[in-house]
Amino acid sequence: MASNNPESWQMDLAFWEQRPLLTVVNINSRIGYADLIPNKQANTVLKAIKAFVKMHHPRVITSDNGSEFMNQHIQTYFKKVKITHFNNEPGEHSTMRKIERFNRTIKQRLLHSGARLTKRLVADLIDNYNSTTHSVIGMTPNEAKGTIIQSELDHNRELMTMVDNEFEVGQTVVDRLKQKQFGKESAKWGTLVYEVVGIDGYRIQIRSKNGHTLYKSPNDLKFVKLGITNAGEDGIFEAIDHHRSNIWS
Template sequence: MGFKNASAIFQRYMDRILQDEIGKSCFVYVDDILIFGKDEKTHDEAFIRIADILIKNGLVINKDKLEFRKKSVIFLGHMIEGNKIRPLFDNREAIKNFPIPKNVEDVRQFHGIVNYYRKFIRNCSDLVEPIIRLTRKNVKFEWTEEANSNFEKLKKFLLSEIVLKQPDFNKPFYLDTDASNIGLGAILSQKHDDGLHPIAYASRKLIPAERNYSITEKEMIAALWAMEHFRYFLLGKEFILTTDHRALEALNTKGELKSARIQRWIERIQNFNFVVSYKKGKDMPHVDALNRISDNVLTVDCNVSNISDDNLELILQTHEDLVHRGSKAVYDKIKQLGNNSITLNDCYTTLRNFNTCKLYNPIKVKGMKHIQAYEPGELFAFDIIGPYEDRYIITDIDYFSRKAFADIIENRSPEEILKFLVKVYQNLPFKTLISDSAKENKSKFISLWCKDKGVKQHFTTPHHHHSNGRIERFNRTIREGINKQRKDIPLRNRVENTINSYNSTKHSVIRMSPLEALRPENQAKVKLNQFKYIIKMHRE
C-alpha cells in the first residue's frame, strides 16, 4: 500500500523534469506523455529530447506501450485527430447507456461526466441546472419532467459529432458574444466551405456588482472580455464581432455613449480592429446561455513574428511621446509617420511587456514569475552544490549581466559562505541577495554582514528550485563543465576553466557575453534584449 497522494507527487516530479518541453512539444498526465510536432522531423526531435530527459532522471520507458507518429490519438478521454478534437466514442457510449439517476450520488456521477465535456455543450449550465438542483441541501429528491428532458438533451449533445478546429490565420475570425443576468459567453469561429466551425468556446459568471449593470453595459463587457480573452487570435487582424444588441454598433463612436464606465471600456476596445455585425437573438442560439458556463476554453497557441530592434525602439519612443497612451494610439501615430511594417499586435505586445509604467513588476511567464534586473548588481543569487571530492562548490550569478562566480569551499558553514560573498562584493557590489532557505544562509553571521552593507536578503520557498531558476541553470553548467573535463585536472582548475568559458561566451538571452554586458556602453542593449526575450516567451 502506497501513499494516497503518490500520483500527485509523481505528477509534480514529471512537471519539474519536463518543464522546458510541456506545452511546446508534449503534454503529461502522470505517466502518460503525449508528444507532438508539426511534422515528422520536429516530432522525432522532440521524442529524442524527452526520452533523454527521462533516462537521465532514472525513469524507464515501457517500449511495449510506445506508439510512434500517430495521426490520431486518444488522450484523457478525447480523440485528437489532425486539427480536430472530439469526445472519445467509448465514453459517449457510456453516457448513452447511463440510467436515469435514482439518488443524489447518481446525479453527481452524471454531472461529473457532463462537466468534463462541457466545452462541447452549448447551454450547458441551463440544461444541467434542474438536475444539479437535486443535490442541494434541504431539497427533496424528486425526478421531474424538466430534469428528465434536460437529462436526455445533455446525452444527445454528447453523442453528437461536435468538433473543435484549429485556427487558420489566413482566414477572418468571427467572434460571437452574448450576456445574460448570470454570465458572459463567447464563441470564436471561422468560416469554411461547409459553414462556420468553432475554434474555442469561453464563458464566465458575472460577479455580483456586474449583475447590476444595464443591458448595454453587460453586452459591452461581454464583447470586451471576449476580445481580451482571445486577444492572441484577434490582435492585429480585422475580425467580425457578432452581437444581438444593436447598441454595440456604436462601439467605435464613443461620443454617443455617455456612461463613464463604458468610455473606459472603449479605451481598451480601441486596441482591436473589428466590424460589428448585428444578429437577432433567435439567430444566435449557439452563444445564448454559453454565458452561464464557467471558464472552460480550448485554444491553440499561435506564433507571431519577432519585432526588429528599430521597430521596438520606435514603438517605445512613440509611446513616450504620446505620454503613455494605449497601443492603438501608438499604432495610429506610427502609421501616420509612414511605417507600415509595425502591426497593432506588435504595439500591444511590446507595451504590455516593456512599458516603463510596469518596469519593475515581475512578469509572469507560463505561470511563473520571470524575475528581471535592470542594472548590474541589482539582484544576485547564490547556491552551494556538491559535495565534490569531499568539498563543495559555491556559485553566484548577477541577474542583469549573467556574470557568474564560483569557488571551492571546505564546508557549508556561514563563515565559508561569507568569505566568498565578501570576495564577490568587492568585485561587483550587489543590492539584493537571493538564496534558498538553508539554515546556514539564514545565519545571523551573514544577516549582520548584509545589513551592514545595505544588502537585502530574499529566501526562496523550500524545495522549490524554480524560484531561483537562474542560479539553478548556472549550476547545471558548472556540473557539466566539471564532469566533461579530464578527471586528472584538479577540481579548482576545472571550476575556473568553466567559469572563464561561461563569462566569455555569448548568452542566448542578452545576446552578448556576461563580461561584455558589464560595460556601460552595452547596458541599454542588455535591457532591450532582455525584454525581447520576455516578449518571445509570452508568445510561445
C-alpha cells in the same frame, strides 16, 4: 525573472565530488561566479561571500532559506554592507531558475574537463563561461555587463531629469508600502503624509509633522493634497484625487 537592479544576484551552494562550491549568477547579465570552498560551515561560507562581494559589489542577493545563508553571521554581514537579501520560499523553484541553470552548466563543464577539481580549474571554467555567448541573451555575459552598465547610466540621467522636473520642496506625499518579494498585487500606500524637505540626487528626503525623516526613491512616493501627519501606525491609503507624476506612468 529579471531585475530592475543591475547588481541583483542569485546565490547557492552546489556540490561536486561531495565538495561545496559557492555559486552566484547575475540575474541580468548572466555574469557567473564560483568558488571551491573546503566546507559549508558558517565562517567558511561567510569568507567566500566576502570575497565575492569584494569582486562584484552586489546590491541584492537571493538565495534559498538554507542555514548556510540564513545564519546570524551572514545576515549581520549583509546588513553591515547594505546588501538586500531575499530568501526563496521552500518548494518555489521558478524564482531560482537562473542559478539552477548556471549550476548545471558548471557541472557539465567540470564533467567534460575530466580534470582534478581545484580552485584554479573552477576559476578557468568561470572565465570561459563569462566569455562564451549565452543562448538566451545572445551575447557573452561580459558583453552584457557592459551593456547593462551603460543602460543604467542612461536610466539614471533620465531619472535625474524627472526628479528635477517633478519634485519640489514643500510638496506632500505618501510612501509605498513594502510588498512581499515576487508579489503581483497592486501598489499600496501608507496613511502617513510627509512633506518633501530635500532632494539628494535620486533620493527624496521626506519628513513627517513630528520630525520622522526618511530618504525614498521617487518610485516609492505619490503626491497628495493633504496636510502632513505625525509618524505612527501605518495602514492602507485610498485616495481618488491625487496627482500622479510621469515618473510612475
